[in-house]
Amino acid sequence: MGVNADPLVGGEGFLTTTIEAFANWGRKNSLWPMPFGTACCAIEMMGVFASRYDLSRFGAEVARFSPRQADLMIVSGTITYKMASVCRRIYDQMPEPKWVIAMGSCTCGGGPFDSYAVVQGIDEFLPVDVYVGGCPPRPEALIDAVMKIQKKIEMKGAPVV
Amino acid sequence: MSFDLEQATVLLQNEFPQDILDIKEYRNETTLLIKKDQIHRFCKHLKDNLDFTFLADLTAVDYLEVKLPRYEVVYHIHRFGPDCEENIRIRLKAELTDDNPKIDSVASIWSSADWLEREVYDMFGIEFTGHPDLRRILMPEDYGPFPLRKDFDVRNREASKESFEKALEDGRD
Numbered sequence: 001m002g003v004n005a006d007p008l009v010g011g012e013g014f015l016t017t018t019i020e021a022f023a024n025w026g027r028k029n030s031l032w033p034m035p036f037g038t039a040c041c042a043i044e045m046m047g048v049f050a051s052r053y054d055l056s057r058f059g060a061e062v063a064r065f066s067p068r069q070a071d072l073m074i075v076s077g078t079i080t081y082k083m084a085s086v087c088r089r090i091y092d093q094m095p096e097p098k099w100v101i102a103m104g105s106c107t108c109g110g111g112p113f114d115s116y117a118v119v120q121g122i123d124e125f126l127p128v129d130v131y132v133g134g135c136p137p138r139p140e141a142l143i144d145a146v147m148k149i150q151k152k153i154e155m156k157g158a159p160v161v
Numbered sequence: 162m163s164f165d166l167e168q169a170t171v172l173l174q175n176e177f178p179q180d181i182l183d184i185k186e187y188r189n190e191t192t193l194l195i196k197k198d199q200i201h202r203f204c205k206h207l208k209d210n211l212d213f214t215f216l217a218d219l220t221a222v223d224y225l226e227v228k229l230p231r232y233e234v235v236y237h238i239h240r241f242g243p244d245c246e247e248n249i250r251i252r253l254k255a256e257l258t259d260d261n262p263k264i265d266s267v268a269s270i271w272s273s274a275d276w277l278e279r280e281v282y283d284m285f286g287i288e289f290t291g292h293p294d295l296r297r298i299l300m301p302e303d304y305g306p307f308p309l310r311k312d313f314d315v316r317n318r319e320a321s322k323e324s325f326e327k328a329l330e331d332g333r334d
C-alpha cells in the first residue's frame with residue numbers, strides 16, 4: 001500500500017493497494033452474522049448483539065436471518081443429528097466467502113451431552129474457523145472470536161470472487 | 162357435593178370389580194393397576210361419569226431385569242373441582258409384556274394423548290392401537306432403535322448418523 005499526497009499527481013492525494021486487500025478490509029469490518037442459535041448459548045449470543053456488549057462496534061451487528069445475506073455463521077447451541085442436516089444446508093446456502101464460529105462446548109465437542117442424539121462437535125460436518133469453549137462462553141469470548149475472524153480475514157485473506 | 166379421591170376409588174371399585182388388579186396409596190397419591198385390555202373402557206368411564214377431563218401426562222417405564230412384565234404405561238389424570246380442594250389426581254398403570262407391547266390408544270378420549278402416545282412409541286416402541294397418527298415425534302422418521310429402552314446403549318450414535326446422512330442426501334437432490 002502506498003500513499004500519495006503530491007498535488008501534481010493526484011490532487012488531494014490517493015492510495016494504492018490491491019483489490020484483494022481492499023476487499024478484505026471491507027469484509028473484515030462489515031461481517032454479517034447468521035445466528036444459528038439452538039440452545040442456551042444463543043442467549044449469550046443475543047447479549048453480544050445487544051447494547052451492553054454491542055457487537056456493532058466491530059461492524060458485525062447486522063444479524064441476518066437469511067443465509068443469502070450472511071457471511072459469518074455463529075453456531076451457538078447443542079446440535080442434534082436431526083438439526084445437523086438443517087445446519088449444513090444453511091451453511092451451503094451462504095455465499096462465498098464465509099466463516100464459521102463454533103460457540104460453546106456443545107458445538108465444539110458435544111458438551112455435556114454424550115448421547116445418541118447429539119453431534120459430538122460440528123466439525124463433523126462443517127469447516128470451523130474459530131472454536132469458543134465455555135458453557136456458555138462469556139460475551140467477551142465471542143467478541144474475541146469475532147476479532148480472531150477479522151484477523152484471519154486480514155492476514156490470510158480470501159479470494160476475490 | 163364434595164368429591165374426594167377415596168370416594169372416587171370406591172366408586173371405581175364397584176364399577177370395575179374385576180379390572181382393578183391393585184390399589185396403592187402413597188403420600189396421598191392413589192395408583193390403580195388396570196387390566197391392559199380394559200384401559201380404554203376404564204378411561205372413558207373416568208371422563209364421562211366422574212369428570213376427569215384432563216390427561217396431565219402419559220408415559221412408560223421399562224423394568225428390564227427388575228420385574229416382569231417388562232413395561233408399564235402410566236397415566237396421570239386430573240379432575241378440576243368447583244373449588245381447589247376438590248381438584249384430584251389419579252394415576253393409572255397398565256402392564257405390557259415384552260413380546261406384545263401393545264395397548265389401546267386413549268387419544269379418542271383425551272386429545273392430549275395424541276402426542277404423548279407418539280412420544281412413548283418413539284422412545285419405547287410401545288404401540289397404541291387405534292391411534293390416529295402413530296409416527297415418531299422426536300427422532301427422525303427413519304430411525305430404527307427405541308432409545309429409552311434399557312437395553313439400548315445411550316451412546317450409540319450409529320442410527321442417528323445414518324438418518325443424518327440420508328437427510329443430507331435428500332436435501333441435496
Ligand code: SF4
Pocket residue numbers: 039040041042076077078103104105106107111112134135136137
Ligand atoms: S455449551 Fe453449555 S450453554 Fe452452550 S448450548 Fe451447550 S449446554 Fe448450553
